Amino acid sequence: MKYSSQMVAKPYFIFALILLAGEILFGITMSIQYIYGDFLFPMLPFNVLRMVHVNLLIVLLLFGFMGATYYLIPEEAERELWSPLLAKITFWVFVVAGVLTILGYLFVPYAELTKLTMNDLWPTMGREFLEQPTITKLGIVLVVVSYIFNVTMTVIKGRTTTISIILLTGLFGLAFFFLFAFEFSDNMITDKFFWWFVVHLWVEATWELILGALLAFVLVKLTGVDREHIDKWLYLIIAMTLIAGLAGTGHHFFYIGLPGYWLWIGSIASAAEPIPFFLMILFAYNMIKNRRIQDDNKIALTWAKGTAVVGFLGAGVWGFMHTLAPVDYYTHGTQLTAAHAHLSFFGAYVMICFTLISYAMPILRGRPHGNCAKAQKVELTSFWLMVIGMIGLTLALTVAGVMQIEMQRIPDSAHAMAFMDVQAKLSTIYIIRSLFGVMTFVGLLVYFYSFFVKEERVAI
Amino acid sequence: MTERITKDMARNIYFGGGLFAILVFVGLTFDTVKQIPKLSHASKITKSVALGKKVWENNDCVGCHTLMGEGAYYAPELGNAFKRLGGGDEAAFKAYLAGWMAAQPLHVKNRRKMPQFHLTPTQVNNLADFLIWTSRVNNQDWPPNIQG
Numbered sequence: 001m002k003y004s005s006q007m008v009a010k011p012y013f014i015f016a017l018i019l020l021a022g023e024i025l026f027g028i029t030m031s032i033q034y035i036y037g038d039f040l041f042p043m044l045p046f047n048v049l050r051m052v053h054v055n056l057l058i059v060l061l062l063f064g065f066m067g068a069t070y071y072l073i074p075e076e077a078e079r080e081l082w083s084p085l086l087a088k089i090t091f092w093v094f095v096v097a098g099v100l101t102i103l104g105y106l107f108v109p110y111a112e113l114t115k116l117t118m119n120d121l122w123p124t125m126g127r128e129f130l131e132q133p134t135i136t137k138l139g140i141v142l143v144v145v146s147y148i149f150n151v152t153m154t155v156i157k158g159r160t161t162t163i164s165i166i167l168l169t170g171l172f173g174l175a176f177f178f179l180f181a182f183e184f185s186d187n188m189i190t191d192k193f194f195w196w197f198v199v200h201l202w203v204e205a206t207w208e209l210i211l212g213a214l215l216a217f218v219l220v221k222l223t224g225v226d227r228e229h230i231d232k233w234l235y236l237i238i239a240m241t242l243i244a245g246l247a248g249t250g251h252h253f254f255y256i257g258l259p260g261y262w263l264w265i266g267s268i269a270s271a272a273e274p275i276p277f278f279l280m281i282l283f284a285y286n287m288i289k290n291r292r293i294q295d296d297n298k299i300a301l302t303w304a305k306g307t308a309v310v311g312f313l314g315a316g317v318w319g320f321m322h323t324l325a326p327v328d329y330y331t332h333g334t335q336l337t338a339a340h341a342h343l344s345f346f347g348a349y350v351m352i353c354f355t356l357i358s359y360a361m362p363i364l365r366g367r368p369h370g371n372c373a374k375a376q377k378v379e380l381t382s383f384w385l386m387v388i389g390m391i392g393l394t395l396a397l398t399v400a401g402v403m404q405i406e407m408q409r410i411p412d413s414a415h416a417m418a419f420m421d422v423q424a425k426l427s428t429i430y431i432i433r434s435l436f437g438v439m440t441f442v443g444l445l446v447y448f449y450s451f452f453v454k455e456e457r458v459a460i
Numbered sequence: 461m462t463e464r465i466t467k468d469m470a471r472n473i474y475f476g477g478g479l480f481a482i483l484v485f486v487g488l489t490f491d492t493v494k495q496i497p498k499l500s501h502a503s504k505i506t507k508s509v510a511l512g513k514k515v516w517e518n519n520d521c522v523g524c525h526t527l528m529g530e531g532a533y534y535a536p537e538l539g540n541a542f543k544r545l546g547g548g549d550e551a552a553f554k555a556y557l558a559g560w561m562a563a564q565p566l567h568v569k570n571r572r573k574m575p576q577f578h579l580t581p582t583q584v585n586n587l588a589d590f591l592i593w594t595s596r597v598n599n600q601d602w603p604p605n606i607q608g
Contacts, residue, residue: 034534037572042565045575046534047523110520111577119518126517128531186510188590189500189597192530193492228467235470242478246485255602256528259495263600265488330604333529333537413606419536423572 001363003074005081010364011091012067013357017448019060019098020350024441026053031434035427044106051105051131057345058129059098062140064353065210066090066147069167071360072217073151077158082150090146097139101132123184127195130181137181144175162231163213163220166238170209177201189257196252203349204315205245208276211311211352212237218304218359219284223291233283237276244272251323255332263325270323274316277308277348284308297370299379300359307351310387314343318394330409335426336401343394346386354383354447361451375453382450385443392436400429499598512590515583524574526608528599534572537608542588542595544606554588561587 001007030049032039040049074081081087104113110126117133119125124134132140148171155164180197183190216234220227250266253259284305295301318340322331331337358379362370370376403426407417496502516522521538522531528539545560546553561584565573579587 033572036570038570041573042575045524045573047520047532050523050532050534051520110523111518114518123514123517126520126522128522131520131523186505186513187496187500187502188513188527188594189496190493192528193496232465232467232470235467235474236465239470239474239477242474243481246481247488249485250488253492255599256530257496257500257597257599258492259499260600261488262492329600329602332602333526333531333533335533338533408607409604411605416605416607418607420572 001368003080005084005087006071006074006360007364008081008084008087008091009067009071009360011088012063012070013353013361013364015091015095016060016063016067016353017357017444019056019063021441021444021448023053023056023060024437024444026056028434028437028441031430031437034423034430035434047110048105051110052102054129055102055105055131059094061207061345061349061353062144063094064349064356065214068214068353068356068360069147069151069171071356071364072214073154073164073167074158076161076164076217077154079154079158082153082157086146086150090143090150093139094143097136097143101136104133105131122182124182127191129199130195134182137178141175141178144171144178148172148175161227162234163216166209166216166234167213170206170213173206173209174202177206192256193253193258196249200249200252201246203345204248204273205241207349208241208245209238211307211348212241212276212280214352214356215280215284215304215307218300218355219287221359222293222295222297222301222304223287224293225287225290229290230287233279233286237279237283240272240276240279244269244275248273248323251325251328254325254328267323267325271320273323274312274320277312277316280308281312295370297359297362297376299376299383300355300370302380302383303351303355303358306383306387307347307355310343310347310351310390312347313391314340314345314347314394318343318398330405331401334401334404334409335397336405339394339397339401342397343390346390371450372453372455374455375450378446378450378453382443382447385446386440387443389436389438389440389443392439393433396429396433396436400426400433403429501593501596501598504593504596506589508586508589509593511583512586512588512593515579515587516590519577519579527594528597529602535574537603538591538594539597539599540595540603540606540608542592544608546592550588550592553592554585557588557591558584 026049029040030046030053033041033046033049070081070087108116113133114125117135119134122134124137125131151171152168155168177197180194183194185191212234216230219225220230247265247269250262251270253262253266288301288305322328322336322340371379404422407425408419408422409416524532524535526533526537529537542548542553545556558581561577561579564576
């Protein structure tokens with residue numbers, strides 16, 4: 001570790017991993033309710049579990065991004081972080097706000113929570129992924145603003161690199177588009193339209209900039225390839241991200257009461273959305289082929305390659321499956337959507353957090369050459385357990401989605417089966433989905449265990 | 461291919477392409493916002509419809525159901541509930557919804573459960589008006605059939 005202030009990243013990484021464990025556990029619980037509707041009901045109804053599941057995901061990724069940024073910005077700027085103290089305070093504010101909100105979901109009926117937090121004053125609750133009370137949303141703004149301010153000051157006072165500029169662009173975009181979470185209207189269609197300004201423009205635009213910058217940083221460090229070369233790739237990737245991703249928002253506007261031209265614009269633009277993810281694969285493998293140094297932290301490189309490949313599969317391939325309007329007419333809001341969401345969030349965003357954690361944590365723990373070979377071997381096992389677990393559950397959901405479309409969507413009104421009848425027919429597939437979910441969780445436990453694997457003493 | 465592209469060219473593609481994409485998106489956003497009132501029949505959003513939207517949000521209905529395909533995939537689509545469950549008859553739909561909400565949770569073993577939300581008759585009426593309004597929004601004739 002070159003700068004002592006990089007240490008502030010450590011609690012962020014650890015907390016992100018703890019939240020990930022919670023997220024997966026809630027996911028598994030939901031998957032059991034899919035099969036046995038009485039499981040934990042009425043103590044924990046499905047909507048409560050789901051709020052916790054998706055909110056934990058969002059918060060853990062924000063913690064992961066913050067940890068990653070605090071680790072890499074001092075090295076990029078070649079100076080200490082502007083204010084390590086502010087980063088520590090932000091951490092605790094975010095932890096307390098996050099934990100309180102989750103406890104609120106779990107122990108207060110949602111309608112009570114809206115009253116308790118005076119949602120009527122500024123009604124922003126009850127929207128998918130943005131279920132947080134308005135006061136929590138304001139807290140998120142405060143945390144994000146202080147984080148971006150800290151990073152910006154560090155960059156301004158130090159060296160600016162392409163990586164730090166693109167990371168900052170992504171962060172400013174993230175902050176800006178979150179403001180649309182405060183929009184409210186009596187017209188549900190207006191709400192739906194602007195809701196995507198947060199959701200799509202986070203995960204399919206600004207977060208991709210962050211992803212690109214983080215991936216480039218790890219590749220610079222692990223391959224020693226010339227920055228000029230890496231920067232060029234990075235610009236191409238994010239150029240394609242913005243060109244395809246912005247108008248690509250239109251693929252969400254097909255059937256929610258918006259103008260018909262989105263059918264064309266959304267289809268055409270979003271058909272190009274796999275390109276930046278494909279470029280990321282070429283980028284990662286090209287850099288590794290041309291590497292000038294052989295870093296001992298091999299597992300970090302495995303995660304970097306995995307991020308590019310699984311990100312492309314989840315976001316690129318599974319996204320493209322239903323991005324064209326005539327296809328989406330039948331697939332919209334089915335289990336196929338859930339399949340895509342699971343593999344893209346995992347492949348692109350959870351895996352980039354693993355990449356950064358596996359690269360940075362050994363250094364933060366005083367092991368500049370990465371963990372010992374034995375620990376890396378354990379970690380490789382966890383990598384495959386999680387990747388196969390996630391691909392397995394995605395395939396299961398894809399099969400469920402296709403069957404749902406066949407029985408419920410394609411026949412005419414006289415012959416189509418009702419939603420609940422179709423779901424009953426899918427229970428075997430949902431059991432398989434649960435098992436792959438358990439496999440993913442076991443993978444995470446093995447990952448945790450790899451932190452505690454000690455160097456083997458050489459016996460003489 | 462990448463050997464022929466320099467870093468400066470790549471940066472120009474990023475700034476030029478990015479700016480172009482932003483301008484196109486902002487332009488379309490303004491046009492869409494202008495068209496929403498007509499497509500959604502905004503003049504039909506009565507006080508009751510607006511209150512019904514609040515009932516929908518304050519009870520996190522979207523945590524299990526979809527509305528025009530958006531939400532969770534645990535329970536049926538409700539954007540066309542008025543047509544599917546009320547047969548397009550307002551009085552019939554309201555009576556059905558009131559009975560349905562009062563009967564929750566259904567005592568069928570291991571069927572997916574809907575909680576009891578303890579809504580007042582006014583709230584149920586508001587919710588029904590909201591769902592009736594939603595079913596009439598012009599959304600390119602989605603879903604493909606009555607099952608949603």
